[in-house]
Structure formats: C-alpha cells, structure tokens
Amino acid sequence: MDDLARLAALNGVATTYQPAEDVTVRVPESTVAAVLRRLGADTDTPESVRAHLAAAEHEAAQRLLPRVLVWWAGSRAPAELGALPPGTRIRLDLEDGGVTEAAAGSPGAAAGLQEAFGGPPGSRGGPSGQPPLGVHRMRAEAPDGRTATATLIVAPDRAPAAPGRTHGLLVQLYSLLSERSWGMGDLGDLAELARWAGRVHGAGFIQVNPLHAAVPGTPTDPSPYRPSSRRFPDPVHLRIEDVPECAAGPNRAALTELADRGGELRREVLEKGALIDRDAVWALKRAALELLYAVPRTPEREAAYGRFRAEQGAELDRHAAWCAAHAGEDPQTRADFHRWLVWLTDTQLVAAQRAAKEAGMAVGIVHDLAVGVHPEGSDASGSEHYAEGVSVGAPPDAFNARGQDWGLPPWRPDRLAAGGYEPFRALLRGVFRYAGALRIDHVMGLFRLWWIPEGAPPAEGAYVSYDGEAMLALLVLEAHRAGALVIGEDLGTVQPGVRQALARRGVLGTSVLWFERDWGGDGEPLEAERWRSDCLATATTHDLPPTAAKLAGAHVELRDRLGLLTRPLERERAEDAADTARWLDVLEDLGLDTKDEEAAVRALYGFLLRTPARLVGVWLPDAVGDRRPQNLPGTWDQYPNWRLPVADAEGRPLTLEALAASPRANSLLSAVRDGG
Known part of the structure; x- marks a missing residue:
C-alpha cells in the first residue's frame, strides 16, 4: 500500500x-487526493503526503482513546477502555452534571468504571455497572503522563x-389542499387528515415529506430534499x-383580504390547472404574519x-x-x-402530532429527514462541520450509468x-420534538457517503466513512428519549x-x-x-x-x-409490461381480484398485508387513482416536480374534503383497515 492509500485508510477514504x-x-x-484535501490533508506533493501520513500515524499510535466511544445498554464496556494501561485515571463528566x-x-479502566457504576438496574447508572444513558465526556490520564478526552455515548x-x-398513509403535504388552504397543503390540513x-380508517401513522426550511429564491427550489436547514421547519406550512x-x-x-387572495391561489390550482406556487403562497402568508407579529402576545x-428561544439557543x-440577511x-x-x-x-407541528394521537394513531406523524442541505443555506453557511469544495451523490450503478451529484455538502466526519x-x-x-417516527432518507449515509470533488463528474468520487456506530447510537438514544420509531x-x-x-x-x-x-x-417476486x-x-x-x-x-410513455x-x-x-404481468400473476395465484385497475391496486396492497411487515404504507394518490408522479428523477424544468396537487384518475385535482x-379512497x- 502506497503512502496516499495509507493516508486515505487513516481518514476513512476508500x-x-x-x-x-x-x-x-x-x-x-x-x-x-482531492477528497483528502477537503479533510485537511496536504496532498500536493509526495513529500507532503509522506509528512502528513507520518504525523497522522504518530498521533494515532500515541492516542489513549478514540474521540468517540459507544456503550450499548446491557453490553460490556467498550474494548478500548479495557486496553488502557493499568493505573490510568478516568474522570467521567456526566450529561446531567454529575462526575x-x-x-x-x-484488565483496565472498564473494570474501574463498572465498579463505579455498580448497583441494581434503575439506580443512578443504567444496568448494573453501566453509566446512565446519555452523552458524557471522558478524560483519561495514563501513568506515563499521556492524556486523552473522548465522548462516551451510552445508548439503549x-x-x-x-x-x-399498523397501516398508514404516505403523502406530500404541499399536494394535499383543503378548502381552507392558501394554495398548498398546510399543517392544519395535516392535522385534519390525521383525524x-x-x-374512520384506523390508520396508525401519516408519513410526510421533509418540512425543512427552504432556501428562498426566484423561484424557490421546490424540492424538499435540498433545504436551507434540516434543523428548523419552514413557516410556509403554517395555517x-x-x-x-x-x-x-x-x-x-x-x-381577510390576504385570506381571499390565498383562496384564489387555491382555486387556481384546484380548478384552473395551475401548479402549486410556494413563492406566491409565502408572499401572502408572510404579509399576514407581519401583521400578526405586531399583535401583543398574552403572558402565557x-x-x-421565551422558553422555546432558550431551549433552541444559539443555533x-x-x-x-x-x-433575515437572506431576505435583505x-x-x-x-x-x-x-x-x-x-x-x-x-407549535403547529406539535399540534398535528397531538391531533394524530388523539385520533387513535399508534405512531402519529412520521417526519422525513433529508440526507443533506443546500450549500448556501443556513445550516451550511459559516459552519466548520461541512466540507467545502465537495458534494454528495452516488456512484454509477445498474440504474444510473453516470452516477449522481445531489449538490449537497457533506458533514466532515473528523469534525x-x-x-x-x-x-x-x-x-x-x-x-423528534414533534415526530411519532422519523424516516431517515438514504440511511446508509450514517455509515458512508459518496464524495464528489468540485468540478469532477459523479463517477469520479470516493466513499468516505463515518462512525456509523456512533451516529446510530445517537439516533437510537434520541429516539428512545422521544418515544419515537425510526x-x-x-x-x-x-x-x-x-x-x-x-x-x-x-431501525x-x-x-x-x-x-x-x-x-x-430466480429473480421472481418475493413471496409475501x-x-x-x-x-x-x-x-x-x-x-x-x-x-x-x-x-x-403510463410512466414509460411519460x-x-x-x-x-x-x-x-x-x-x-x-x-x-412483463414485470407488471408477473406481479399480477402472483396476485391471482393468491386469489386476489385484479379484474380492473382499481381492483388491482387494492390487490397489491392486500399482498402487502400478507407480508410480516410491521408498517404498511398506502401512497395517498393511489387511493384515488392518481397517475402523476410527484417527482420524476432526472428532470428539472421538463416536469413539474414537487408542484402537483393530488388528483383523481382523470387528473382532476381533489381537495382533502373530496x-x-x-x-x-374509502374502499x-x-x-x-380490515386486512385486505
């Protein structure tokens, strides 16, 4: 293995x-070399690679602990603790302020820590001999004077x-307009759909598209998967x-005048064939919100x-x-x-989840977490945690010979x-504040992402590894605290x-x-x-x-x-046609009715109910025979991605009430609900 390959291995670059x-x-x-430069390595010359490699290997050899340790509940202490030199002193600063x-x-520090946290399950520690669940800070000092600090994640x-x-619905919220919507579906519509x-149908969940804050523009990018911020939601969804x-x-x-204009936007979409125009919707809602911001709030x-501001802090x-700056x-x-x-x-997101639970839903609202953010959005702007000069995508495969570039900056795993x-x-x-469950888009990104250097085609990228165990532990920990599925x-x-x-x-x-x-x-449809x-x-x-x-x-013709x-x-x-026919044969062999399109759709969902899957999701447009995809990958202005309302089999837009x-839909x- 040459120096560049060794340096790549040390930095998780495949x-x-x-x-x-x-x-x-x-x-x-x-x-x-380009990817390593984005991770802070000097790869301009063989000599600089060699020097950086020597420094990195020396740092790795001298380090007492990795930067992050994971301790799963009920499991043994991390092996790295057991490998510490005898006599090493450990200080653990707990998340709750305890020490x-x-x-x-x-055989090492593991025994010392387990003794320190001994006690029956349910005591201050977790299971006997384990720190409490949480994210703690550890400091180790060896007898030879070496020190190290590490983050200790203790997860369920x-x-x-x-x-x-349980079963539920999958819907793009913007596409679901009610008689009260201002030109696109909103959080009031989500709550009403949940009720x-x-x-009526005993649904246990509703899964929606990402509701992250978008990057305003002219026009705003309608894709919910390239947001300004994943951390904060978009107020365009407000009722x-x-x-x-x-x-x-x-x-x-x-x-009242603004509401009337919002009603006109709604009618243009539902009755006149207009596309959903989130910029026009936001212009009206923003004007209304400016008026409401000036209204004195009650003390409560x-x-x-005030509590919300304090909880969310500097971010x-x-x-x-x-x-504010982006709005001039x-x-x-x-x-x-x-x-x-x-x-x-x-508050309206919390209210929608509350409405879902009050309607008897076992899970409630399933929110969607996009894989990344816009490079010029609020999350990435000025943040040291995102790599510059590189974007995330996918390598060439059987479905896309050229690979894909999603235009999203990746997090730097080292930082x-x-x-x-x-x-x-x-x-x-x-x-998780308002989610009954969280869908993680491209969940494989917890473990590795395909990095594409700026100016390179998608095929000339490389996989960069992340600490998948650490990220998975944090996901499980926060889901546990929220009582939410993943x-x-x-x-x-x-x-x-x-x-x-x-x-x-x-997960x-x-x-x-x-x-x-x-x-x-044999490549045949998998038996239920x-x-x-x-x-x-x-x-x-x-x-x-x-x-x-x-x-x-119809999708082939499109x-x-x-x-x-x-x-x-x-x-x-x-x-x-052969692929579809084979599935219809499977349905007919099971005695499911496929005599016409509506029956065949019902039969396909009946098949899903025969699988052991814990969750079965009905794509809401399927309930009314809609034939238009919400997104057609590989297109931009050739197709109205993310801008279509739910419609019936003839392409007529439908309100939530209809x-x-x-x-x-009810059939x-x-x-x-009745099991197919």
Whole structure:
C-alpha cells in the first residue's frame, strides 16, 4: 500500500468501490487526493503526503482513546477502555452534571468504571455497572503522563419498537389542499387528515415529506430534499388562521383580504390547472404574519416563546439571522421575527402530532429527514462541520450509468467526532420534538457517503466513512428519549452489513413491492411470507410512478415523451409490461381480484398485508387513482416536480374534503383497515 492509500485508510477514504458483487472499481488517485484535501490533508506533493501520513500515524499510535466511544445498554464496556494501561485515571463528566472517577486496574479502566457504576438496574447508572444513558465526556490520564478526552455515548440497546402491525398513509403535504388552504397543503390540513384517517380508517401513522426550511429564491427550489436547514421547519406550512394572534388582531380587513387572495391561489390550482406556487403562497402568508407579529402576545404565549428561544439557543439565533440577511433585512432588528416564525411552526407541528394521537394513531406523524442541505443555506453557511469544495451523490450503478451529484455538502466526519456530534444531536432533538417516527432518507449515509470533488463528474468520487456506530447510537438514544420509531430508507446499493446493523438496533427498513424479488435466486417476486418484518412496506414512493400509472405503463410513455428513455420504446414497454404481468400473476395465484385497475391496486396492497411487515404504507394518490408522479428523477424544468396537487384518475385535482368523501379512497382504505 502506497503512502496516499495509507493516508486515505487513516481518514476513512476508500480507494475502491464495488458497484456489483463481482465488480471492483479503483478510485482515481486524483480523486483520493482531492477528497483528502477537503479533510485537511496536504496532498500536493509526495513529500507532503509522506509528512502528513507520518504525523497522522504518530498521533494515532500515541492516542489513549478514540474521540468517540459507544456503550450499548446491557453490553460490556467498550474494548478500548479495557486496553488502557493499568493505573490510568478516568474522570467521567456526566450529561446531567454529575462526575465519576475511576482507576484502571487489571484488565483496565472498564473494570474501574463498572465498579463505579455498580448497583441494581434503575439506580443512578443504567444496568448494573453501566453509566446512565446519555452523552458524557471522558478524560483519561495514563501513568506515563499521556492524556486523552473522548465522548462516551451510552445508548439503549434498541430504538422503540413498532406497536404491533399498523397501516398508514404516505403523502406530500404541499399536494394535499383543503378548502381552507392558501394554495398548498398546510399543517392544519395535516392535522385534519390525521383525524379522518385515524378515526374512520384506523390508520396508525401519516408519513410526510421533509418540512425543512427552504432556501428562498426566484423561484424557490421546490424540492424538499435540498433545504436551507434540516434543523428548523419552514413557516410556509403554517395555517394562518390557527395562529392565536389571528383572532385577536386589529387588522381584520387586511387579514381577510390576504385570506381571499390565498383562496384564489387555491382555486387556481384546484380548478384552473395551475401548479402549486410556494413563492406566491409565502408572499401572502408572510404579509399576514407581519401583521400578526405586531399583535401583543398574552403572558402565557410570551412565556412559551421565551422558553422555546432558550431551549433552541444559539443555533436558532444563527438561523434567524441568516433568514433575515437572506431576505435583505437587518439581522439585528429583524432576527426576532424569524425566530418567532420558527416557534409558530413548531407549535403547529406539535399540534398535528397531538391531533394524530388523539385520533387513535399508534405512531402519529412520521417526519422525513433529508440526507443533506443546500450549500448556501443556513445550516451550511459559516459552519466548520461541512466540507467545502465537495458534494454528495452516488456512484454509477445498474440504474444510473453516470452516477449522481445531489449538490449537497457533506458533514466532515473528523469534525463531527471532535465536537461530540453536537450538530447531529441537535438536529435529531429538534425533529423528534414533534415526530411519532422519523424516516431517515438514504440511511446508509450514517455509515458512508459518496464524495464528489468540485468540478469532477459523479463517477469520479470516493466513499468516505463515518462512525456509523456512533451516529446510530445517537439516533437510537434520541429516539428512545422521544418515544419515537425510526425508519431507514435503505433502497438501492447498501454496504454489506449495514442493514443488519440497523435491524440489530431496531431501525426499520423500507421495502417497495416492485423491488422485492428473489435477487439471490430466480429473480421472481418475493413471496409475501419471505419479506422482512422490521420494515415499512409500500407499493410505491414519491420518486416512483403511482401504482395506477405502473399498472397501465403510463410512466414509460411519460419518460418517452420527455426524452428520458435510454433504450428503444418498444423494449421498455415490453419489459415493463412483463414485470407488471408477473406481479399480477402472483396476485391471482393468491386469489386476489385484479379484474380492473382499481381492483388491482387494492390487490397489491392486500399482498402487502400478507407480508410480516410491521408498517404498511398506502401512497395517498393511489387511493384515488392518481397517475402523476410527484417527482420524476432526472428532470428539472421538463416536469413539474414537487408542484402537483393530488388528483383523481382523470387528473382532476381533489381537495382533502373530496378525497375523504371519495368512494374509491374509502374502499381501498377500508380494505387495508380490515386486512385486505
């Protein structure tokens, strides 16, 4: 192994990757060198590589402890503690402010710590001989004078488990307009959908798209997966009439006029074929919120706002200042307005989860955590935790020969570890405030990400490893504290062992019907009883055609019209039709009715109910026969991604009220409720 490869290994940069089980591809040396530079290494000359390598190897050899240690509840102490020299003194500063000291004897510090935390389960420590759950700070001093500090994560053995089998809905919130919406679905609509689905159809959850704060623009990027901030939500989702100051405000005429204009936006989408225009919606809502911000808050409301500001601290201040500056305002005088918007949105998100639980939902609202953020958004701007001059994507594979560049800056694993993963912890705590469950987009990113140096094509990237155990431990810890489930989106190429590691810690996977085949055998559709149980099972997703479109082959025709096919149309049609026909044969062999499109959709969900999957998700557009995908990967302005309302089989947009009254929707959801 040469010096560059050794330096790459020390920094978790892979020099090869496997797009298929029997194929290994070498990463170009120029890519390895560029990625290492983004991690702070000097790779300009062989001499600088050699010098940096020598320094890194010396630091690694001298270090008493790694920067982060994980101690799972009920497990033995981390092996690194047992390897400390006898006589090493350990000081553990607990998360709750307590302090414990211990000495390493034979076989090392592990015994000393276990003795220090001895006692029955339920005492100050966790299980006998273990520190309490939390993120603690450890300092070690060896007899030879060497010292080290480390973050100790003590996490539950597993994330909270799903409460038996339950079903729910998957929906892009912006697409669900009610008769009260101002041009796009809002948090009031989410609460109302939860009440109807829970009370009428016994649904246990509703999964929504990421509701993260977007980067304002002209126009604003409508994709919810490239936000300004994952830490804070977007106030465009607010239901204005549900803000308490709305009822007490003196500017009734102005608010009424804005509401009327919001109603016109709604009618343009529902009745005139217009696309959802979040910029137009936000212009009206922002004007209304400016009026409401001037309304004096009650003492109770003011106290609640003060508590929120104190809890969210400097990160909220930084985000609010960025929002003000990005709007061309003075952060000194206008940041509080943007802090207040975050608080309002948080309160309505909490209210939506409360409405879901009150409607009898076992889980409630499943929020979606995007894989990254916009490089110029509030999370990344001025943050040392994001790598510069590099973006995240995916290598070439069987589905995309050129690879993908998502334009998202990655977190630097070295700086995350050095800071005890505080940005990740704060992100999780923020989202879990109002989530019954959290879906992690591209959950494999907890373990590694494909880094693409600036100016390089997606194929010339490299995998960079993260401390997957540490990030998984923090995810399980925060989920435990929130009492929330965790669902990992683990579709596509997955590093060996990752699915097993996630399942071991109670993180559910994602299984999509069309992809579930016996890939290790004959390639035929996987029998229902052979599906994994620890997953969310569904027929489709926001990036795939709705089920009615798949059954009719409409998605192939759409991609042909847009010039997206890479093979002859007739070949695409034939292969897609054969795939669909094979699944219909499976359904018919099981005695499920597939006589027409509506029956076939119902049969596919009936099949999902025959699997052991703990969660079964119904894509809401499937309930009404909508054939239009919400997102068509590989397109930008050729297709109205993220801007379509839910529509019926003829493409007529539907309100939430019309959907709730739809015989087709009620038939499907009743069948799912009753077990197919």
